[in-house]
Amino acid sequence: MSVRRFRASASALVLAAVTALGLANPASAAGTTASTSAGTAAVGGYVALGDSYSSGVGAGSYIADSGDCRRSTLAYPYLWAAKKSPSSFAFVACAGATSASVAKSQLSALRPSTALVSVTVGGNDVGYADVMRDCVLSTEATCLKSVKTAVSRMNKSLPSGLDSLYRGIHAKAPRAHVVVLGYPRFYHLGGGCAAGLSEAERSAINRAADVLNGVLAKRAADIGFTYSSVVDEFTGHEICSRAPWLRSVAFPVHNSYHPNASGQAHGYLPALRSAL
Template sequence: MFKTHLSRGLLSVAAAVTAVVTLLGANASATAADHYVALGDSYSSGVGAGSYISSSGSCDRSTNAYSQLWANSRHPASYVSVACSGATTQDVLNNQISALSSSTTLVSITIGGNDVGFSSVMETCVLDSSSTCLNAINAAVAQAKTILPGRLATTFAAIRSAAPSAHVVVLGYPELYDLGHSWYCPGLSGTDRTALNNAADLLDTQIAAAAANAGDTFADVRSRFHGHELCDFFNEWLHSVDVTDVGDSYHPTASGQSGGYYAAFSAVAP
C-alpha cells in the first residue's frame, strides 16, 4: 500500500513538473516568436536612465530603457526601439510608424506629454515663478482636454493599421511628487507640486481612455512609482529639479525604468 501511494505521489509530481516545463516552454516559444517595436517619447527612449546609445543621437535611447530590459530578458525574435526624446504624436506618425509591419506582434509607446508642452511646462516651473508655473500648467491641462484626445486617437489608429496583429501596450506617466512629504522637501511650492501631479493624472486619464477606445492595453505606472516619487528621500526613481540639466528633470532614473516602467510593461506584455 505504501509503495502504491508513493508511486502515485511520484507520478503526480512528475506530471506537475511536466506541466510547468511545458508551460514555460510555450511561453518561451511565444516570446521567441515576438517581433517587438518600441515607439514613443523620452519616457520610452530612456532619458534620465544614462547609458545612451551613441548612434541614437539626440533621441537619447538608453540601454536601461524598459523596452531594452524586456528584450534582454525575453529574447524576442526581433526588437527595435525608435522612441525619441521630445517626440509628439506627429513625430510618431511621421518618423516612427514606418518601423511597424504586418509581422509586428508587440508594440509599446508613451506619448502625449509633449503634445501639450509638458516638457516646457516643467522647465518653466523649474526656472520661473510659481504664478508663471501655474499658468503654464493650466494651459497644458486645457490642451490635454481639447487637443490631445483627437491626436491620440489618430496615432493609435495608425499603429493598428500598420501592425494589425500586434498587442499594443500604451504606458502612462507617473505622478511626480509625494505630496505627503512635500512640506519639508526643498524646491517648488506645494501648490506647484500639487498642480503638476493633477496634470499628470489628467494626462493619464486621457491616454487611458484613448487606448481603451483603440482596443489597446493601458499600463498605469503610477502605483509602481508610489514611494519612489520626488520628495521620497533616498528612494526616488525620478530625477529631481536640476537647473544645470533641465532635460533630465522629472524623468525616470535607471531604477525608475526597471522598477517602474519595465515592471508595468512586463505585467501586461506576453
C-alpha cells in the same frame, strides 16, 4: 531669497534642464534595430515607440548611434527584449517625440507580423517642458496658470492626436498587442524637498499627470489597446521621496525630470509586464 526659488546664477542650468524635457531630433528617430533569437516570447517581434520615457532619457548608458534620441540599454524596452528575446526588436523611441512625430518618423518600424508594440507619448504634445520651466523659474501664479493651459490641451487637442497615431499603429501592425504606458506623478507631497516648488505647485502638477493619464487610458481603450499605468509603481518613489526614481534638476541637464535607471527597471518594466 525665498527658499522656493533658485539663485539667479543657477537659472541658466534650470532653464536648460526644463528645455531638455522637450528635446526632439526627429531626424534621429529612424532608430536602433537589433535582431534576437527566434522562437521566443514575442513571435513576430517587438517595436518600442514613443518619447523620452520610452527611450530611457535619465537612465544613462545611451546607445552611441541613437544621437539626441538618447536610447538607453537601461530603458524598459531594452530590458524587456534582453530578458524575453523576441524574434526581432526595433527600438525607435526618441526624446522629445510627440504623437505627430511618432506617426511621421517611427511607424516605419512596424510590420504586419509585429506581435508587440509599446508606446509612451503625450507629455510633449501638451507642453510639459513649458510647464516645468514656468513652475521652476516663475511665480506660483504663473506655474498654476501654465498647468491649467496644459490640462486644457489634454482635454481639447491631445485626443485627436492620439487617435490619429493609434489608428496608424493599428493599420501597420493589425495583429500586434499594443501597450500604451502612462506617466508617473512627479512629486511626493509632504516629502523631503526643503526648497523648490510649493506644495500647491507640486499638487497641481500631479493632478495634471492624472488628467493626462486619464486621456491616454480612454483613447487606448477606444481603439482596443491596453493601457498600463505606472502611478502605483512610482508611488513612494517620486521627486521629494526618500528613494526617488525620478530626477529633478540634474546634470547632464537632459536627464532632468525623467526616470532614472531604477524607475525604468522597477517602474516601467513591471508596468509593461503586467499588461502582457
